[in-house]
Amino acid sequence: MSLKQDTLNILYEAVNSVKPDNIFEDINFNGGNLNICGDSYDLNDKSNVYILGSGKASVKMAEKVKEILGTKISGGLIVSHYHESIEGIEVAESSHPLPDESSLEAGNKMLEFAKSCKEDDFIIYLLSGGTSSLLEYPAEGISISDINTATDILMKAGADITELNTIRKKLSKIKGGRLAAHLKCEGVVLVLSDVVGDDLNYIGSAPLYYDSSSEISSDIIFDKYTLYDKLPKNVIERLKSEKDTESRRSLKHYILGNNNRALLKAAQKAEDLGYKPVILTSLLQGEASAAAGFIVSLLKYHSTHEFLSKPLCFIAGGETTVTVKGDGKGGRNQELALAGLLEMSDLGNISLGCIGTDGIDGNSDAAGAVVTPNLLDDVSVDELKSYLRENDSNTILAKLDALIKTGNTGTNVCDVYIGLVG
Numbered sequence: 195m196s197l198k199q200d201t202l203n204i205l206y207e208a209v210n211s212v213k214p215d216n217i218f219e220d221i222n223f224n225g226g227n228l229n230i231c232g233d234s235y236d237l238n239d240k241s242n243v244y245i246l247g248s249g250k251a252s253v254k255m256a257e258k259v260k261e262i263l264g265t266k267i268s269g270g271l272i273v274s275h276y277h278e279s280i281e282g283i284e285v286a287e288s289s290h291p292l293p294d295e296s297s298l299e300a301g302n303k304m305l306e307f308a309k310s311c312k313e314d315d316f317i318i319y320l321l322s323g324g325t326s327s328l329l330e331y332p333a334e335g336i337s338i339s340d341i342n343t344a345t346d347i348l349m350k351a352g353a354d355i356t357e358l359n360t361i362r363k364k365l366s367k368i369k370g371g372r373l374a375a376h377l378k379c380e381g382v383v384l385v386l387s388d389v390v391g392d393d394l395n396y397i398g399s400a401p402l403y404y405d406s407s408s409e410i411s412s413d414i415i416f417d418k419y420t421l422y423d424k425l426p427k428n429v430i431e432r433l434k435s436e437k438d439t440e441s442r443r444s445l446k447h448y449i450l451g452n453n454n455r456a457l458l459k460a461a462q463k464a465e466d467l468g469y470k471p472v473i474l475t476s477l478l479q480g481e482a483s484a485a486a487g488f489i490v491s492l493l494k495y496h497s498t499h500e501f502l503s504k505p506l507c508f509i510a511g512g513e514t515t516v517t518v519k520g521d522g523k524g525g526r527n528q529e530l531a532l533a534g535l536l537e538m539s540d541l542g543n544i545s546l547g548c549i550g551t552d553g554i555d556g557n558s559d560a561a562g563a564v565v566t567p568n569l570l571d572d573v574s575v576d577e578l579k580s581y582l583r584e585n586d587s588n589t590i591l592a593k594l595d596a597l598i599k600t601g602n603t604g605t606n607v608c609d610v611y612i613g614l615v616g
Contacts, residue, residue: 200469201612202547204460208460209549215254216451218262221259223266233446233448235316242311244267246272246307246317246320248320248321249323249606251552252272255386256280259384269283271303273300275328291345292327293341295338297330298331301368305368308376311378317382318381318384321383322385322605322606334367341365343425343429344361347421347424351419351421352419352518354515355513357415361433363399370400370403370404371403372401373402374402377445382446385449389513390476392452451605453476453551453608453610454476454511460509461473464509469506470503472506472508473510474492476511479514480514482529482533483529486530486546487533487537489613490537497541497543520583520584522581522589523556525558525588527556527560528558528563528591531563531596532582534546535565536578538567539570539575542567544614545564545566545613546566548611549562549609550609551606553603560591561598561603562598572594573594578590
């Protein structure tokens, strides 16, 4: 039994289960009716059916929807972080994780497309993580540079996705249900969730979804991260004044894939490999190093008590954060793995692996890492601590041959964490 290889196989199974090719089993098109998760939409009397979408998974989702609906699709617009041709549908490449002028151009294109739709048209919007950066149209008095600065400051301060997107919505004319307000026609939103807990208010900053949570005050976030002297003055003024005159509305949303689905598939794979799976949570948040300590404490306890049944597979999902203090290379998953390795002294038959399901972890080309106690034979604890202080997990994990590299996976449902006890 190779714990490292088993960990990788379980992580890959989790990611594959939420790729667009595998999440559309409850959608079909029959006799002019589009059937989605038990609901039916008659498209026979629609002048045009358009595919719109944004996010890291939107291209692959669009290809799948086009495959299902065929010639019924009249056209569309997809915004992603890379370009791939889809016949009859425009694909606009935009910026992630920070917005830039391409995000503004994409936001303007999406607004104009929405405004051009007629009452007897129908849109299928494909929403996935990354939309907040990829699709933007700033509020009055705010520039893309301002949003970029605010996003960067919040991310480095350790803000989670709900906090980030609360602020982003207040600085935008396209988020928080504002894009939907420009549509005269009906439509649906098919969602691949990258938000812990699947809260529709925060997935992609909710361009087609609105409720009262959009009115949450910014003061709580300002106080938590002491932002008053850090953000641009005009951003502070906009957030403090809470000006909001734009109309909003919501379309019906369907969550096709999420972190919990990935965890269930991971559990099945673990069982196939001979492990007893234990799903801990899909809501893991907080500092990556603290999360690592929690998971390794479970591995330590179960590996050192002979009366407990083995082998075991602990499974968790969520999205941790990193308060950046150094200028190294890495991401939250690599940081978690490095912090976990530091806790593995004097342990034996265990492993810890974690992966960003989109294949991207922070400012590196890795998706995550797998660590085992034997790696401590090649590096000192003090050296590991120095890399952790500099937020330079990628450099040392590359030297230890512990990195996971998948490239762009075409999906995005937060992160998956696997701990094995052999």
